[in-house]
Amino acid sequence: MSNIPKIVILGAGYGGILTALKLQKQLNYNEADVTLVNKHDYHYITTHLHMPAAGTDNPENARVNISKLIDEFKIDFVKSTVVQIRTQDKKVILEDGTLSYDYLVIGLGGEPETFGIPGLAEHAMSIRSINSVRLIREHIEYQFARYKREPHRTDYLTFVVGGAGFTGIEFVGELADRIPQLCRAFDVDRSLVKLYNIEAAPSALPGFDPELVQYGMDVLTKKGVIFRIGTAIKECSPDGVIVGDGEEIRSKTVIWTGGIRGSRLIEEAGFETMRGRVKVDDYLRAPSHENIYIIGDNSLMFNEEGRPYPPTAQIAMQQGVTCAHNLVAAIRSQPLKTFAFSNKGTVASLGKGEGIGVAFGKKYLGRKAAWLKKLIDLRYLFIIGGIPLVLRKGKFF
Template sequence: MSRIPRIVILGAGYGGIVTAIRLQKELNYNEADVTLVNKHDYHYITTHLHMPAAGTDNPENARVNILRLIDEFKIDFVKSTVTQIRPQEKKVLLEEGALSYDYLVVGLGGEPETFGIPGMKEYALSIRSINSVRFIREHIEYQFARFKREPNRKDYLTFIVGGAGFTGIEFVGELADRIPPLCKEFDVDPSLVKIYNIEAAPTALPGFDPELVEYAMNVLRNKGVTFRISTAIKECTPDGVILATGEQLKAATVVWTGGVRGNHMLDEAGFETMRGRIKVDAKLRAPGYDNVYVLGDCSIVMNPEGRPYPPTAQISMQQAGVCAHNLVASIRGERLKDFEYKSKGTVASLGRGEAIGIVGTRKIKGSVAAVMKKVIDVRYLYTIGGLPLVLRKGRF
């Protein structure tokens, strides 16, 4: 009697959780032994984190218990932290024990890419997880309390967001909405609060439609955001940032959203990487390892023009569908499928009631785009948890 193949999925982000859900639907009982490893017992919705980070929503709304999403008769869940991947041995080391595999799915998520900017890793905050956004939220509120005790410290009320990509823009939109209630709560003059969004590229939201970018910047300027475009941060210090121009901006809060690299364990495992990410083949496998699939922030997928697609939730979910298909096909000796990304549109929120987006070839903005953003969120909830999850979480 042949041994049942073992599939190990590392990480319960978009790629990992959707792969697990698809496998439990497509695999028959006893066709494979599937294990999902994650350091938390919940899946968090990364595209929603900018709201609890700013304090405009509860962090609980951005997370879902993993055991509510998987069938424990088909998927074994292990709550543990991965410490090492050993592809030559087909083994993964955890904080407690180890797992052997026949097929590995790496969806460990990314890490902040600071591009070597001195002090950025040490002094800037980043929107990475439920715990990190709780810290940012409480840190922001604490600055208002500090200012009431030291009213000469205007830097307590200065907030710098490095990076004007999707995360940076969505966060400053929520932060700008959060400031008026905080000013009222702490009896602070709103004119004393400064929000800077600093971007080294020549435009905010690089690669997005210029007309919509201009609309977004105008909305955010009207909310009190000051943009410093085509301006690189040279150094981050305990007192703020130093720009490439030599100018110093003093601030007690710096939030870095300027880039993502792959997980450090991929380099350590000996995979061929670029900024910690693996350029996968057409089947989403790591070069040289037909049994290792790599998804999301850990992977690089090239577009038809030969440039890498930006790592987004949408691409991770599509990768998960192809990955699950290929795992089942491998086990059954069937033909594997090539990954082909099909964009269903992109929407960026700008705070309460405002957003911009492209759906198909149509540009949308304002309240229409904001409603579309909610539709996208609800659709994802339905994908992973069906109607019950939509009814529980669909309010965001």
């Protein structure tokens, strides 16, 4: 038993869960001792979190119990929080124990990147977990209740979303749909509610097809979203944000979606990083560590133009598949496979029945894009849990 290699996977996000599930299929019994570590006993579907955050869906629909996905005879699951990674000792320190490894997969997910903007880390909320979206949803509802008690406080009804990337755009689309419902429930005049989407870049959805971006902004503007594109947030406080050349937008609700960095545990472990992300080799391995693979938000890879790939669910899933293949190959002393990202397309939702996207070399917008987004979500459910998971969760996506 002592000769069986130990594989430890840190994190059950898109990359980690795909690595575990592929190892589960490809490894023979007793060929390796595989342990999956995650601080929650569930995997959550990050690309669905904007809906429960806005209150248009139940947070429970975005999570899947890990026990329903893995084979306990092939994968040991440990619910714990990683405290430290000791590469020199080949050990991972957890809050309640220690794990040793022969091969390590780091997929700990990302943290909000605040770019040093004063007050943002302290006073803004972020869409990053099941618990965080519960907080955002309850906070938004509470602001309507507060306004009814203090009707002169219109800052309670002013909502600021920093960042117009995919998360920001999808969230304001859902929140724009929810606001009329909240106004009816709390008997609030809709014209008093302000929803700002602020983006420092010269365009919303930077790098996306300009025609589709314009369509998306037109749809959201009609829903009541106020765009401030090419305008940076300079400071965040309990009273709101300072933007541009000193303009103050008074708000009790600031939600930051403007960037992701890798886990700080990676920097603390001694890896050379760029914003918490490690530049991995073609096989997804960390520099100078042939037994350590880094995937998802924690990895840094560049495309043919020399630009870093964005940390998306799509790339994390593909990395998980390649990572599992290379772990099996390493154990069996077979050649490793280089990672090659295959872009299947990108779709962003704009609220109920609306979306924009590029897939299969074609542009999609409106209801077609919304259906394509649903198909992508259903495909992911099928990949990780088969038809039973699709039947159980599919109706919510």
